[in-house]
Amino acid sequence: MKKPVSRVLVINDEIRILRLLIKGLNAAAKSIENPFGIVFAGVTTACKALELIEQDGDIQALIIDDKLYSLPNENGNARNLQITALELTQKISALRPELNIYVLIAQEQEGEVVDALFSETVEGYFYREERDYRGIYRILNAQIQEKARTPFYDQLKHYVLMAKDAWHTPGHSSGDSLRDSPWASDFYEFIGEHIFRADLSVSVPMLDSLMEPTGVIAEAQKLAARAFGARRTFFATNGTSTANKVIFQTLLAPGDKLLLDRNCHKSVHHGVILSGAHPVYLDSAVNKKFNIYGPVPKKTLFEAIEQHGDAQALILTSCTYDGLRYDLPPIIQAAHAKGIKVIIDEAWYGFARFHPVFRPTALEAGADYATQSTHKVLSAFSQSSMIHVNDPDFNGHLFRENFNMHTSTSPQYSMIASLDVGRKQAVMEGYKLLARTLELSRELRARINATGVFQVLGLADLLPEELQNDNIQLDPTKVTVDISRCGLTVEELIQELFEHYNIQVEKSTFNTLTLLLTIGTTRSKVSRLYDALMRIARRNSAPRRIYRTVEIPRFTALKYLPRDAFYCNGELLPLLDEKDSINQELTGRVCADQITPYPPGIPVLVPGQVITQEITRYLVGMLRSQKRIEMHGIVHDGYLPCIRLLTAAEEKGLKRLV
Ligand SMILES: Cc1ncc(COP(=O)(O)O)c(C=O)c1O
Known part of the structure; x- marks a missing residue:
């Protein structure tokens, strides 16, 4: 296992004192057991400190000398802002709340400072004059250890390593039922011994x-x-x-x-x-x-x-x-x-x-x-x-x-x-990994757009008209790509990516693909995806006609509580009549189930809702669509797709909402 690095940033505006501090602290770190790779580094200004905290994902803790620090005035004012150490801790914490922050104070200031520092952002304080470098190191080491603790996982591992005989569930008994089976040992080997040993009760x-x-x-x-x-x-x-x-x-x-x-x-x-x-x-x-x-x-x-x-x-x-x-x-x-x-x-x-x-x-x-x-x-x-x-x-x-x-x-x-x-x-490393994910997201967006055929949708493209002034933000780890100019339907593109390029995407609409970047996304995955899209783009195929799905009807009236409607027995009525036309008898009736076409997974009807013609037309359109759409909540009576509805007698017994 790779050994971690834990950088501790010391902020003090006097370079001579800072050097002494760093030297003493690093000497302490070297002389005592150091499982988290603690190293101390120093800066003399708040500006530099904030810059480093943004850039360096290995920073785990800070020691800030209790001084006044100056920062450029954000209002464009020429005069710098003077901020206290406590204000600086708040700025740091707003940026990265997971960091442990300590303040270095003078003994004579103790009374006034300790009260002021009694804030959520400050972990504790050290006396400057004590120069107890080993003491400081030990406390920081203990703090990092506390954050890095995994009490449940440690205990689980400990228990598994104790190799107790199992006289309890689960039935596979640490995998012993499978290990030597001529029929099922393959499963044991594929899944792995420790999954079974750690499967306890x-x-x-x-x-x-x-x-x-x-x-x-x-x-x-x-x-x-x-x-x-x-x-x-x-x-x-x-x-x-x-x-x-x-x-x-x-x-x-x-x-x-x-x-x-x-x-x-x-x-x-x-x-x-x-x-x-x-x-x-x-x-x-x-x-x-x-x-x-x-x-x-x-x-x-x-x-x-x-x-x-x-x-x-x-x-x-x-x-x-x-x-x-x-x-x-x-x-x-x-x-x-x-x-x-x-x-x-x-x-x-x-x-x-x-x-x-x-x-x-x-x-x-x-x-x-x-x-x-x-x-x-x-x-x-x-x-x-x-x-x-x-x-x-x-x-x-x-x-x-x-x-x-x-x-x-x-x-x-x-x-x-x-x-x-x-x-x-x-x-411990979320900041660092997310910074990398963001970098990969920027790279992926630029590369996809460079194909000239596929286009990543930005916030302005994604936002419906009525949300333009709602201060909505876009999470850059979700990348939605407009595929309408690539010459393939979305289904064909998904299939080609899967079969020819070994790529499985997250989801799609009729003209978009959504890719999900996580802390597990790597640069080579980004390159492989880009390479696939570039090859498809270079074919210069003429854009295909893409059939769009119809917009989901707006919500209609809820006549009864969903729970009351759901627990009725109801009766089934087909969506289509004998002539294969929309069954008009459905209009005005009350649905007993939740009907959700998937995708997009938004309920068109909920239990207790009144059915309109617009809704039945939409559902029939979905059933007849070329695209494979799951229709959760539709009951199949033989081949007939039906909806479960409240009977007149059941409606009589329920309390109306409207
Ligand atoms: C918005 C939202 N909430 C909840 C869930 C359910 O989460 P889980 O899969 O963890 O049960 C999902 C799953 O896709 C989701 O999209």
């Missing part, structure tokens, strides 16, 4: 319990909360799909109002059914040229918050699958002013805390809850997610009951370990 008390963590899982969650800026963090082993449902069931009693983007992930819509909430759907803006569903316009959000001040919660997705990120602070402020709790689905944004380009995160913007698919964008196994909580009124007991309702009593321990390690990696 709640029968091993030293590995704690995800249902009631008090040991190593609790410790790992605490470290994650600190890393992500949350009061509490919970590890979820069934993805953000479950994380969203857990929060809904905690916050929403049957009938409670919930404001939600209709474009939210299907787990959010399932959460509405489970919680019994009364949803108020907000239509998201649509980019008609590329059929990309953007965020909800700010105006719509503010109006909804104003009109539904009695709502219990608001949930939004930020950033979206296409990388569009809300200007969250004013939206959250408006919701909080009405007492509405804010949940942000950050399934695609779990890395954001670790580079300033992506911040503020939802929690930094004031959200009460954030759910993150750590597995989608950081180094965790699939299904491993985190729930971060900053709600001042958090009901821990209720949350636990709901969390446990959705959590398997046999969670996969490697997933928990991967969340622990994923957090450590994000804290």
